[in-house]
Amino acid sequence: MIDLDDVGALRRNDPQGMGERIAELPWQCRQAWEIIESQPIPADYAQADSVVILGMGGSAIGGDLVRTLVRDLCPVPIFINRRYDLPRFVGQDTLVIASSYSGNTEETLAAFREASRRGAKLLALTTDGELAQMAKNPLTFSYVAQPRAALGFSLVMLLGILTRLGFVPDPAPDLEEAIEVMKELGSKLREEVPTSQNAAKRLALLLRGKLPVIYAAQHLAPVARRWKTQFNENGKCFAFFEVLPELHHNTVEAFPYPGELAEKGVILLLTSRLYHPRNILRFQVTEEMLDRYGIAHWSTEAEGRSLLSQALSTIHFGDYVSLFLAALRGVNPSSVETIAYLKKRLAQA
CATH class of the missing domain: 3.40.50.10490 (Glucose-6-phosphate isomerase like protein; domain 1)
Structure with missing residues (x-):
């Protein structure tokens, strides 16, 4: 068993640097806010009567958080979709935001295609992949990590979209406070x-x-x-x-x-x-x-x-x-061997 006070042993157990990614969460949040402020978002998307966020795993949790945090502020309902298909209400007046770090999440891609067929108002948050190719103007960011370690981007960019469209008030003061609180807390946990x-x-x-x-x-x-x-x-x-x-x-x-x-x-x-x-x-x-x-x-x-x-x-x-x-x-916190095996088996079907 590793001695938690042996910093060298901790870092040898973490060859891909998950600890560094965790420490960067405050920076991620600030960077994501700067990115979303300059990204193009169609003004008419503010007329949407509902918001559906597509995502799985580490890319979906940002949607869960945003929906809960703006529950008492947002005048339109927000729905998180962790499925291949879409609820019946999704149509031309629905804003559908696909969130996929890799851009290749099969459930998210399937639901995004269906949203496109229904004529929904489409946005995509991703680093690359098929989703970036499918979306007309993808909202992209660059950050090398496991999807779960890029939460600051998915959460804050989603929050920024809702702010830009006027669905929620400017969260900048609360975001700045959150960054400072995380920095102080992180200094005690590294x-x-x-x-x-x-x-x-x-x-x-x-x-x-x-x-x-x-x-x-x-x-x-x-x-x-x-x-x-x-x-x-x-x-x-x-x-x-x-x-x-x-x-x-x-x-x-x-x-x-x-x-x-x-x-x-x-x-x-x-x-x-x-x-x-x-x-x-x-x-x-x-x-x-x-x-x-x-x-x-x-x-x-x-x-x-x-x-x-x-x-x-x-x-x-x-x-x-x-x-x-x-x-x-004694396990590598970045490895996803079992998930990779599952994806490989599904791809063979």
Whole structure:
């Protein structure tokens, strides 16, 4: 097992530099905002009566975050589409934004073709690939990384599109705050910060050999999904997430009967002072119940004043935890061998 305070060993375990990509999230966000401010977007797209964001995996999570963050600001509905096909309502008055880092995600391409056939208003976010060829004026960026490590681009560029079209107010002040909060937080979480002072390393050690289940609500619900997928892809371990208050209508009935979960599971609670007061109370009662039934749990409160800052800073923290989990498990956090095998098999069909 790698010693998390052995910086050399950590970097040898990370030959493609996932740790560097994680550290660059604040820079990504600022760069993405500068890019989208200068990209051409047809003015008549502001007349759309709905927005559909196409994407999978690391390219879709930006859409999840944007939809949740602008929920109370955007006058038109936003729908995230993780499928080959489209819902029936998509048509000429729908703004369809395809988000694919590689530009070759087959589900996204299939749905984008269908949107084109229906005459939808089309935009594409990508680095290259077939999507860049299909789109008339793709909104492109250049960044060498795994798609999941380019979240700053997909999230902020989507937010910029909605801003440019007048669907949401200018988020620049909140974005600037988020960048500063992430920079400060990141300085406490990087590889060279010892475990005694590094909360991400300590949480990774707590999760070693365990099954993480992440609980969140409201603007942090997609952050819980992000933690789950980062633990899967970077840490190569199983993880799951659930959302309050929904889990209080089903999952809690299993609390008195934890079985193997009492030994293997750890519930991670992502809390926020910006939650609805009843949800704040629900988290408090959840912790009481977990204590009552002997289920291990850990909680953190999101940092920052705005929804955007809290979401991004909590993502930044979880990304570092996934990096250190990979080190403890002795796996390369950038590798995607199983996903590559799956794509190869599908291509043979």
